[in-house]
Amino acid sequence: MTYTAExxxxxxxxxxxxxxxxxxxxARMGKKTVLFTMSLDSIAMMPCNPNVGGTSKGHLVREIDALGGEMGKNIDxxxxxxxxxxxAKGPAVHSLRAQADKLKYTSTMKRILEQTENLYIKQQEIVDILVEDQKIVGVVTNRGAVYECSAAILAGGTYIRSRCLTGECIEYTGPNGLKTASELSESLKKLGIELRRFKTGTPARVDARSIDFSKMEPQHGDEIIVPFSFENKEEDIKREQFPCYLTYTNEKTHQIIRxxxxxxxxxxxxxxxTGPRYCPSIEDKVVRFADKERHQIFLEPEGENTTEMYVQGMSSSLPEEVQFAMLRSIKGLENVEIMRIGYAIEYDCIDPQQLKHSLEFKSIEGFFSAGQMNGSSGYEEAAAQGLIAGINAVLKVNHKEPMIIDRSEGYIGVLIDDLVTKGTKEPYRMMTSRAEYRLLLRQDNADLRLTEKGYKAGLLSEERYQKFLAKRQAIDEELIRLKNAYVGTSQKVQDILNDKQSTLLRSGMALSELLKRPELEYDDFKExxxxxxxxxxxxxxxxxxxxxxxxxxxxQLKQVEQFKKLERKLIPDDIDYDEVYSLRIEAKQKLKQIRPISIGQASRISGVSPADISVLLVYLEQKRRNNKNVES
Structure with missing residues (x-):
């Protein structure tokens, strides 16, 4: 029996x-929003690694903040x-990473949600999606309550028909033994949504009191703290930091595993x-990299008020007694006690090629999907997709054009374009190498790239926007000033250059030119x-x-302009690829499946060659000319 709730x-x-x-x-964009969760205690939970950011993932978090999201503020x-x-490398790959107090991260995010106007949280399992005329109309809970809605966002994480495996032991649960969502998959299949099965894993958590840290290398935090949120300054968030510790596996560890x-x-x-290629289990690493004598293992604290430590690099689904043996073979862990055993987790997710760039399903209007449901891995990838899906759900309800971030505008654009255009056969992980314009998409300039979009969406305050405009103006003015500020060949200038082992000047030079030298910094010429x-x-x-x-x-800006030209060459929605006779069969199949919106997107589809793109361009031009002749 069902009943209409609201x-x-x-x-x-x-x-x-x-x-x-x-x-x-x-909710912040003004819509009455209900978040349904299997457990109120698992909101923003970190079932795996206790950190936010890292290589390329730090870029995502800063972009989330620039758009008006919460993750950056919460980790700060x-x-x-x-x-x-x-x-030690160039600024394109600098990435911020922070260890989190896991319980505090969760409780703080839950409090933010609870205090947000228009947002309601309900501990309910959604078991059915209601669709009429290929349009979302509501969701149904396991107790039969029907919530009529104008849009819905599927963000089930790793809870959809999940099971956890440790050796021969199989538990039909979600992460950390929480309840699995066992019925939603059937509802999605009935709607024609293609599902697939992915796998990820997590290592054991061990008791810090049983670890000999004197045998390990301490890893300390930075003295100068860079906040994730552009709204924070170092002095706002600086606090006492906790060390992590580095140790290594050895031949005995590897033999136990083998x-x-x-x-x-x-x-x-x-x-x-299918498991994640770039975050393999320890048994997978031992098999795949048999020539390596050891692997790095990091011991990371899970919080300020707990003795639990995360064993980074030791993800495993081996039996409990084997995990004990391999951990105790490691230097510093000879007497270690396990508090939570490591496990692998399998779950249902969708083929993301069923989505538009707005993260709306192509086949169901008003139905969006985000996070690990889309085949990605990682908290940061999930949060980025969630933010875009939330924004676009509201824009959809308001009958407005969606917000699309392209590959030249942000790592979020790269992430979403990769998923919906190329798809993924394994849990997708963001990496700096995936971004072809990464020098432009640095983590330090995320606000300059995306704040305007966040403000237009209504997620940033007027005060923050004005501060951003002032910052952008200050940068522009200083660049102009440096181009017009000249230094001569005075003894003071030559002494500075000599001290920095830089070539002396023979005539005056603009500071903008002088500061291009790699050995010179802004403060060198303050006198x-x-x-x-x-x-x-x-x-x-x-x-x-x-x-x-x-x-x-x-x-890179010139490369972006070429990229934009192809993105602006739109492909009509009603194109019949069977009419494009010179296209190869594989290209036709892929183009029919994905239905790219532009020549640019079509060129990134696996199985569509440059020759196919040339054929498509010729066909579209002929079509355009024929239509023009008919009109005239």
Missing amino acids: KIDIAVIGGGHAGCEAALAA RTYIQSRMLNT DNLHRSPLYAGVIEG VDQTRPELPKDIIHQVMIELKYEGYISR
Whole structure:
């Protein structure tokens, strides 16, 4: 029996990182939003690694913040260690990473949701999606309550028909033993949505009191803290940090694993789903990299008020006694006690090629999907998709054009375009190498790239927007000033250059040219720069990158313009690819399946060659001319 509970604007199915961002965006944009979660205690839960950010993932978090999302602010409130990664390399790959206090991260995000106007949270399992005339009309709970809605966002994470595996033990649960959503998959299949089976895993959690840290290398946080949120300054969030520790596996560890491979669900054929290539289990690493004598293992605290530590690099689904043996073979862990055993988890997700770039299903109007449901992995990838889905659900209800971030505008654009255009055969992980314009898409300039979009969507306050405009103006003015500020060949200038082992000047030079030298920094000339203004560090940082990488940036901007030209060549919705006779059969099949909106997107589809694109361009041009002749 069902009954009508109430009518709402937006239903969000799932309270993980995607669901939280989606629900917050929808509610903040003025829509009555209900977030349905299997457990109120699992909102924004971190069932795997206790950190936010990292290589390329830090870019996503800063972009989320620039658009008006919450993840960056929440990790700034709850981090226990912060580090900027890859600082020995260029600024394109600098990535912020912070260890989180897991319980505090969850409880703080839950409080934010509870205090948000228009947002309601309900501990209910959604078992059915109601669709009429290929349009979403409501969702049904396991107790028979019908919530009529104008849009819905599927953000089920790894809870959809999930099961956890440790050795021969199989538990039909979600992460951390929480309830699995067992009925929703059938509803999705009835709607014609294609599902697939993916797998991920997590390592054991161990008791810090049983670890000999003196045998390990401490890993400390940075002295200078860079916030994730552009609204925060270092002094707002600086606090005492907690160290992580580095140790290594050894030949004994590897032998224990090899001797028990037959008991691993992964190698015994019990696991059906495809696992993440870039985050393999320890047994997978030992098999795939048999030549390596050791693998890095990081011990990371799970929070300020717990002795639980996360064993980064030791994800495993081996039996419990084997996990004990392999952990105790590691230096510093000889007497370790396990508090939570590691496990693999299998779950249902969708083929993301069924989605538009707005993350709306092509076949069902008003129905969106975000996060690990779309075949991605990671909290950050999930949160980014959730934010975009939430924004676009509201725009859909308001009969407005969706917000689309393209590959030249953000890592979020790369992430979504990869998923909906190329699809994924394994859990998708964001990497800097996936972004072809990564020098333009740095984590430090995410606000300059995306704040305007967040403001137009209604997620950023007027005050924040005005501060952003002032920052952008200050950067532009300083770049102009440096181009017109000249230094001569005075002894003071030559002494500075000599001290920095830089070539001496033979004549005057603009500071903008001088500062392009890699060995020179902005502050080096403060004593001779008479018109120098007082500027914040973030503005100086932007100015220096613009100067030092001007040639490379200019080259990438030209590449972006070529990219944009292909993106602007739109493909009609009603195109019949069977009429394009010179297209190869594989290309026709792929184009029919994905229905790309532009030549640019079509060119990125696997199986569509440059020759196919040329044929398609000729066909579209002929079609355009024929239509023009008919009209005239």
